[in-house]
Amino acid sequence: MKSFKTFDKEKVSFNLAKLKKGGEMFEVIIDPDKILEFKKGKLKAKESVMYEKVFFDAKKGLEASSEIMNKVFNTENVVEVIDVILNDGEIQFTQEYREEKQKEKFNRILEIISRNAIDAKTGLPHPRNRIESAMEEARVKIDVFKDAEEQVDDIVHKLKPIIPIKLAMKEIQIKIPAQYTGTAYGVVSKYGKILMDNWLNDGSWLCSVEIPAGIQNDFFDALNRLTQGTVESKVLR
Numbered sequence: 001m002k003s004f005k006t007f008d009k010e011k012v013s014f015n016l017a018k019l020k021k022g023g024e025m026f027e028v029i030i031d032p033d034k035i036l037e038f039k040k041g042k043l044k045a046k047e048s049v050m051y052e053k054v055f056f057d058a059k060k061g062l063e064a065s066s067e068i069m070n071k072v073f074n075t076e077n078v079v080e081v082i083d084v085i086l087n088d089g090e091i092q093f094t095q096e097y098r099e100e101k102q103k104e105k106f107n108r109i110l111e112i113i114s115r116n117a118i119d120a121k122t123g124l125p126h127p128r129n130r131i132e133s134a135m136e137e138a139r140v141k142i143d144v145f146k147d148a149e150e151q152v153d154d155i156v157h158k159l160k161p162i163i164p165i166k167l168a169m170k171e172i173q174i175k176i177p178a179q180y181t182g183t184a185y186g187v188v189s190k191y192g193k194i195l196m197d198n199w200l201n202d203g204s205w206l207c208s209v210e211i212p213a214g215i216q217n218d219f220f221d222a223l224n225r226l227t228q229g230t231v232e233s234k235v236l237r
Helices: 032-039 066-073 078-088 095-116 128-138 148-159 178-191 213-227
Strands: 016-021 024-029 055-057 090-092 117-119 165-167 169-176 193-199 205-212 232-235
Touching: 016 078, 024 066, 024 078, 066 078, 095 117, 095 128, 095 148, 095 205, 095 213, 128 148, 148 165, 148 178, 169 178, 169 213, 178 193, 178 205, 178 213, 205 213, 213 232
Parallel strands: none
Antiparallel strands: 016 024, 016 090, 024 055, 117 165, 169 205, 169 232, 193 205
16 A cells, blocks of 8 residues: 555644645545545546646645746646645544544444453453443554454553453364465455465465454455455455
8 A cells, every 4th residue: 555644733723734835825626435446556646636737725725826837747647646635645644534534434343342342351241331340441453444353462462461362263264266366465354463474376365364263254245345256265264
């Protein structure tokens, strides 16, 4: 995924991508739900903005002139300039959007931990509200741009000084056909820890992965989408 900077020095009324270049500040009004997909390479720049316009000051509606864009970016093509701003600039979200996404991601992580975590001493499930209280006490930081599944292990580790907790885990062996291996590693590693992997003679990828037991169905769904249902899998333990 392309590098992604954010900053919160000031409250804004738009979700923006901002780039200072050639002594000027350039701004683009972004679609906040699409910008991460752009950073993952799944969308084009023009699909990730609200308007195909470049501003000196979006709040005031002050657009950058063709002359200045040509001087600074060596092009008057607005889409090309937008692409540079999205790739090289900083992303600034409204406080409302950031808080909404923080809450959404917090609840998703809480759900995953509640479904998978047990008391490390008794082996019994922890009540959901106890886990939530521990997360608040630990002041866990939620990254709104990372998938919830990627954050679970780190957050559970931070909860251990507060409550005796561990995740119920499963080990699964999967075989990905050769034509899908290019993106398979990123998908698999998002859900769990790769314990073993091996490239087979036909170009397919064989691996075993340890994942939280409660996200097994989500894991299989993601693999089936990736491989159009051709993945082979076996639960080892």
